[in-house]
Amino acid sequence: MLITIPDLLTPEEVAYMRQILEGTAWVDGRSTAGDQAAKVKHNLQVPVDSPEARELGNIVLRALGRSPVYSSAALPAHILPPMFNRYDEGMTFGAHVDGSIRVIPGTGQRIRTDVSTTVFLTPPEDYDGGELVVHDTYGQHSVKLPAGHAVVYPATSLHSVTPVTRGSRWASFFWAQSMVRDxxxxxxxxxxxxxxxxxxxxxxxxxxxxxxxxxxxxxxxxxxxxx
Ligand SMILES: O=C(O)CCC(=O)C(=O)O
Ligand SMILES: [Fe+2]
Structure with a gap:
């Protein structure tokens, strides 16, 4: 099941987040990937334990709390701290499945990743490529949404991000353990x-x-x- 949530973030929140992200240090996205994913992952991320990631992550979590659609679709038991990534021209993330268990930084708590979410932070007209492609039993779904909109999909599905050929695609992404794992x-x-x-x-x-x-x-x- 793939669900889009329009306007999860307000335009003001998107603008504020982009302004903070402009000034942060970005590191190689492979730092948080498992072995298979690291081989096909070419993007940049904000370090999870940076003050910027924490502050912006809290804005995303607050927005999720306002969204009855997210609650109903994900039925979250635990949500991992939201992360932030970008794909500049030439960057891409090949087909992979997200690691099944992740540890909450700082607490050591293990979370089963049942539900994946991407929140788009760049208007689609500002970049070419960069579609999130989710594979399920019904085929491939290509997703590219306005800034502030989110897509929620099962973490069990194979997915990829097509190469960005113009501009830069910024997003927040995170996982939840659901009360209903199936x-x-x-x-x-x-x-x-x-x-x-x-x-x-x-x-x-x-x-x-x-x-x-x-x-x-x-x-x-x-x-x-x-x-
Ligand atoms: O950038 C995205 O939309 C998805 C990122 C992703 O699949 C991942 O980091 O595992
Ligand atoms: Fe992924």
Missing amino acids: DWRRHMLYDLDMSIMRIRAMLPDDDPAVTGITAHYHNMIRHWAET
């Missing part, structure tokens, strides 16, 4: 939640159809969630 179950819960919202727009909240389907949603979560 992508198909998360997908069903997300579809059900969206249907409940549509039904609630048509019927009063005390209608037995609304209470019944809402109870069913919560009982499925109770059945499947690990907290």
Whole structure:
């Protein structure tokens, strides 16, 4: 399941983040990649433990907290500190699967990466190439979104970023461990939640159809969630 979240960040947040990122030190992105990914990874990143990454990461986390769509799609139990990357002309990230377990810097806590997110920070007209391509059982999905928009996809999928041929593509990316580790179950819960919202727009909240389907949603979560 691939879900886009329009306007996760406000234009002011994007502008502020870009201004801070302009002045930060960028390092080779291979520093945080596993063996296979490192061989196909050619980008730059802000060091995870830098003050800038922490401050900007908190802005992203606050934005996620405002997004019912992110909560419903990811059902996050833990979110890793958001990271920041850029692809200048000629940079790319070949096909890879993200490492399944990551450690939260500083705490040593291990997180299972179930859900991946990219938040675009550069307007699409400012660069060519740089599409995020996600492979799933239905084929390949190419994603390039306006600045401030996010895409959420299963960390289990093979994905890549096509070479940037003009300009520079900046983004925030991060992983969450979901309360529901199985992508198909998360997908069903997300579809059900969206249907409940549509039904609630048509019927009063005390209608037995609304209470019944809402109870069913919560009982499925109770059945499947690990907290
Ligand atoms: O830049 C992106 O959109 C994705 C980055 C990525 O796949 C990764 O760092 O593992
Ligand atoms: Fe990745």
